Amino acid sequence: MLERVLNFINFGPAGATDAANTVEQAQAVPASGGGLSGMLFFLIIIILMWVLLFLPQRRQEKKHKEMLSALKKGDxxxxxxxxxxxxxxxxxxxxxxxxxxxxxxxxTKNAIAGVLSKSDKPEATPEETETETETETEDDK
Structure with a gap:
């Protein structure tokens, strides 16, 4: 009722019904499905962030673990x-x-940032390592 009075004041007696009809038509038009498209937009952004941030980090961690497992005496x-x-x-x-x-x-192994050069010798067996350690301690005396 208040809307009709305000419309009457603004548009006069002839435009009151036209303005009221325009307001009713505007209210009757349903809003477009903005909720679904907004959710889809955020989902795409989240997937894009995951691909750009987390996948390269995982690859780098995997290479570092492989490097650590390949370390040997003399490197x-x-x-x-x-x-x-x-x-x-x-x-x-x-x-x-x-x-x-x-x-x-x-x-610690995690403190190693990289390997500068590999040793040319094959990795020593545990028995050879014990023998070398005993020889080094005798030399230190």
Missing amino acids: KIVTSSGIIGKIISITNERIRISTADKTEIDI
């Missing part, structure tokens, strides 16, 4: 903090490297 490596050394021994999660004459450092 020259660089750590994430920039220390360069040669692998002396490898245990489950720790690696002992030689950085200079008689300077040895124990580091």
